[in-house]
Amino acid sequence: MGKTTYKRLKGSQSMRQRLLLATLSSTPILIEDIRADEMLPGLRPHEISLLRLYEKVTDDCVIEINETGTKFKYKPGIVMGGRNLVHDCGVTRSIGYFLEPLVVLGLFAKKPLSIRLKGITNDSKDPSIDTFLSTTLPLLKRFGVPSEGLVLKIESRGVPPRGGGEVLLSVPVIQCLTAVNWIDEGMVNRIRGVAFTTRVGVQHGNEMIYAARGIFNRLLPDVFIFSDHKTGPQAGNSPGYGISLVAETTSKCCISADTTISYGRQDEAGEFEEEEKKELAPAADVGEQLASVLLEEIKHGGVVDSTHQGLLFLLCALCPEDVSKVRVGMLSPYGIETLRNIKDFLGIVFSINADPSTGTVILKCLGCGLKNLSRKVS
Incomplete structure (x- = not known):
């Protein structure tokens, strides 16, 4: 060799x-x-x-x-995939940090992937499990990933600093992705969401829901935010609460935002941050602030929110040798970094054109034609 x-x-x-x-x-x-x-x-x-x-x-x-x-x-x-795998993600980053690369890898594996991930399900740094369910999985389906076999199930929730959450992820194998022409944002016609509480009173969840609805109900009637109150082993090892919201549009786009409030996580030296001694933020304020964050994401325009730009560009680049065309709001730092990495590894350059009438950006690229050569043909 x-x-x-x-x-x-x-x-x-x-x-x-x-x-x-x-x-x-x-x-x-x-x-x-x-x-x-x-x-x-x-x-x-x-x-x-x-x-x-x-x-x-x-x-x-x-x-x-x-x-x-x-x-x-x-x-x-x-990439082999495999069934009944287990991985402990630790407590320095949430499971969301590991999910994005894992789900893309799983699509191009030899066998379907089924894995149990342990750690933090919701924090303020990475996209939460709820956002992954409401927004990331529908995004994958746009590119031809079948619904059958694409499953994410929350077994228990875990927040910083001690985690204790568990999720089950199943990813089907595909031959190749499907190129998209996705520039119609549509109009927001409904808001959905989940407010969760772990090891704190259920009223925290109700306060977040009431505050968020107070903002959205002035704008549209179809607003429904579920309450998910966990107790016992399903509540993980630390107290906390949070909310994940998604705006669905008439053209089936999902724009999401989420946040989690908990005590500080451990820093690298193993010491807990000072937040341990502080009171947690009022739940009503959390619901109101996140509703405002979601409205800001909607205002930017585009078919995905700023946190999903990187994954969107990556999927476009991995498509067959066909043109994909997508519309996003202002390019996020993560989106820009993704475009550079795609050029570096795959040699694919996107054409980027601003649309002054809407303040959005339209990107086009020719896919690299990635095929799953290791997949078993039935």
């Missing part, structure tokens, strides 16, 4: 996407200078956990990390 040539990259940014694109394009990578100048240099616990997750769902991948964790080599293997 010949010597492996590694694509050299620097820094810790976009590690999730770099690993995903490296795996899908079978590109060995070497990442250096990972937080080399920081007080705590090297890979964080959630990044190491992500690498271990890749080891579980792929066969023959090779990971070499240096002693300080500031440099590692990753040689992708074959």
